[in-house]
Amino acid sequence: MQNKEEILFSAAENEFRESLRVFLDGVDAKKIEREIYERDFYPRELYGKLGDAGFLAPVLPVEYGGMGKLVYEAILAEELGAACVPLAWIHSTSSYAYATIARYGNEEQKSIYLPAMKSGAKIGAIAITEPGAGSDVMHIKTSAERKGDESLISGEKRNITNGSKADVLLVWAITNPVVDPARGMSVFIVESDTKGFEVKRDFKLLGGFPGTVNSYLRFDDVRIPGKNMLGGENEGARVMFDELSIERVLYAAMLVGEARPILELAV
Numbered sequence: 001m002q003n004k005e006e007i008l009f010s011a012a013e014n015e016f017r018e019s020l021r022v023f024l025d026g027v028d029a030k031k032i033e034r035e036i037y038e039r040d041f042y043p044r045e046l047y048g049k050l051g052d053a054g055f056l057a058p059v060l061p062v063e064y065g066g067m068g069k070l071v072y073e074a075i076l077a078e079e080l081g082a083a084c085v086p087l088a089w090i091h092s093t094s095s096y097a098y099a100t101i102a103r104y105g106n107e108e109q110k111s112i113y114l115p116a117m118k119s120g121a122k123i124g125a126i127a128i129t130e131p132g133a134g135s136d137v138m139h140i141k142t143s144a145e146r147k148g149d150e151s152l153i154s155g156e157k158r159n160i161t162n163g164s165k166a167d168v169l170l171v172w173a174i175t176n177p178v179v180d181p182a183r184g185m186s187v188f189i190v191e192s193d194t195k196g197f198e199v200k201r202d203f204k205l206l207g208g209f210p211g212t213v214n215s216y217l218r219f220d221d222v223r224i225p226g227k228n229m230l231g232g233e234n235e236g237a238r239v240m241f242d243e244l245s246i247e248r249v250l251y252a253a254m255l256v257g258e259a260r261p262i263l264e265l266a267v
């Protein structure tokens with residue numbers, strides 16, 4: 001009888017899953033997960049190994065070394081969730097960032113950021129939520145004021161998964177305050193070593209979430225070159241809803257993976 005994976009996935013997709021399982025077994029990801037639960041450290045090195053072995057960013061187009069399909073990224077999210085939850089969380093926000101850059105970036109942006117994120121050398125984060133804007137994302141207050149060929153970003157973001165660990169952040173900001181935010185926000189690629197970017201505090205979530213932090217970030221006149229705007233001026237809402245669609249698929253896949261060891265333990 002065919003198992004669930006043989007019915008739902010193609011032979012190539014199952015092959016990818018199998019090689020990933022062999023790799024995660026080989027690096028003893030489960031043991032590392034237990035160590036993280038005991039000592040609460042961030043598994044950056046293990047994430048780099050995933051990149052070195054070529055498993056990261058399969059969603060990217062073939063010309064950027066990917067397999068060009070979101071389903072491979074979902075398989076990766078699921079297997080990481082099953083093998084090592086904190087590793088899956090690094091992958092989560094990083095994958096939302098690189099998948100969004102792949103979809104909306106121009107050739108220059110893609111050639112700068114995608115190879116570095118695919119290799120695991122750089123990690124991404126998504127910065128939408130603010131102290132006064134959670135579910136209601138249209139209430140963000142962070143602003144980006146155009147000054148010549150640059151934009152000055154000011155504001156605060158909270159609840160940003162691994163925000164203090166990220167090298168590349170996608171930051172949503174209001175660029176036209178006199179229109180409806182749906183038509184007046186843009187998204188910027190911000191590198192974390194840019195002057196004016198500050199990690200105010202890292203929080204631990206309820207339940208601990210070892211190996212993961214939830215960051216409160218501040219942007220104080222952070223000067224961003226115009227070429228770092230992603231997807232066009234005032235197109236931020238469209239990019240956000242696409243990003244959230246990618247996020248929902250990959251987040252769900254990660255949680256299916258996280259549930260697997262619990263199910264195996266229970267039956």
Ligand SMILES: Cc1cc2nc3c(=O)[nH]c(=O)nc-3n(C[C@H](O)[C@H](O)[C@H](O)COP(=O)(O)OP(=O)(O)OC[C@H]3O[C@@H](n4cnc5c(N)ncnc54)[C@H](O)[C@@H]3O)c2cc1C
Binds near residue numbers: 134162
């Ligand atoms: C583990 C974790 C990781 C996160 N990572 C990120 C990240 O990486 N990047 C990022 O930008 N954000 C992140 N977030 C933030 C997340 O997107 C917000 O928590 C979410 O948008 C909800 O916002 P809030 O917490 O302010 O809750 P609120 O918006 O204040 O909602 C509180 C409650 O009110 C309900 N509610 C809200 N509005 C309505 C309404 N109109 N009608 C009825 N009920 C309503 C909600 O369902 C909820 O139950 C993360 C959050 C968590 C918990």
